[in-house]
């Protein structure tokens with residue numbers, strides 16, 4: 001078999017066999033297939049799609065590219081969560097400590113920034129010392145000892161996803177249902193979870209722009225999960241405006257810590273409590289969502305969720321003094337508070353444009369392996385539906401130089417639409 005023939009077959013809309021998919025993923029993992037062939041194959045998949053059978057085979061090949069963990073000797077029911085990617089989506093930083101503090105051990109493999117969406121691993125790395133690459137042994141030991149792990153793909157765990165993910169980020173091949181489904185589910189299967197809550201984002205700042213696309217992705221991931229013997233709950237959540245207020249790595253960590261201290265923006269807090277409640281039900285800690293939500297709220301109010309986050313950061317080598325004093329986290333020097341140009345009702349905060357502007361500031365990558373600027377980004381001060389007065393602060397920009405700051409101001413100002421007619425707030429969850 002030759003890699004080029006597999007690329008050509010997909011380019012010409014052929015259906016790949018399981019052997020061809022396994023061969024390609026094995027070559028990618030052992031380094032015999034170079035980045036340029038992998039990127040070319042990704043583009044062929046993006047343009048021509050995959051059948052459900054091909055996507056399932058791809059998922060299993062990616063999960064099997066490293067070790068597939070079995071957590072049954074470590075925890076009673078291993079529950080995981082994953083978001084399909086959004087702007088300002090720092091949910092894992094809050095939800096994992098909540099559920100772990102509520103008595104449900106949780107180990108999660110997250111991703112880096114992808115296209116205009118941010119990534120949990122990049123956010124965590126804004127805490128000096130935090131290690132996202134754990135060996136299998138470290139993963140299991142930490143789960144046993146403190147009941148919470150938040151790491152990335154490694155040479156041991158789903159390495160094929162690590163490689164494809166980094167290429168997709170910078171090659172225009174993110175927005176593909178089979179590539180997203182296989183990327184998400186390969187990590188969930190390799191991580192040894194028995195049950196998973198999938199937060200499928202829909203809207204302008206998501207990769208799925210319509211409910212129909214989001215349902216298709218959710219159905220496919222559920223089918224793959226069930227085939228692999230996992231219980232799956234899919235939530236379809238709104239991503240037409242940034243989640244919470246902060247967009248940018250360290251800024252989002254600050255907002256997550258604020259939320260763990262029982263504060264934080266109302267929409268973000270509500271989102272976290274809802275996801276946590278579903279995880280607590282799947283993990284059989286509670287029998288109904290309402291009880292899960294009450295328990296989750298308690299962990300925020302009594303400080304146990306924050307204590308769990310602190311323990312997590314310390315266990316993975318992070319300097320907890322940055323968790324105790326988040327204002328020590330990186331912060332870009334050129335800060336501008338931008339005022340509303342007119343009074344009216346906020347009808348749009350276009351999330352994709354905000355995400356792209358934060359990547360341009362240096363919060364995301366233009367090329368594979370680019371270093372990030374952890375201190376840049378935005379704080380968006382209003383939500384769709386708010387009544388705004390001219391001159392009121394609309395958003396704040398954090399930039400590393402004046403030119404980038406000025407460009408970001410223009411881009412994010414254009415992403416805010418203020419009109420005369422009252423506007424209803426946007427839903428947090430659709431289904």
Ligand code: URA
Pocket residue numbers: 083084085110111114179180181183184187
């Ligand atoms: N999260 C992932 O892990 N992969 C994707 O492709 C999108 C979101």
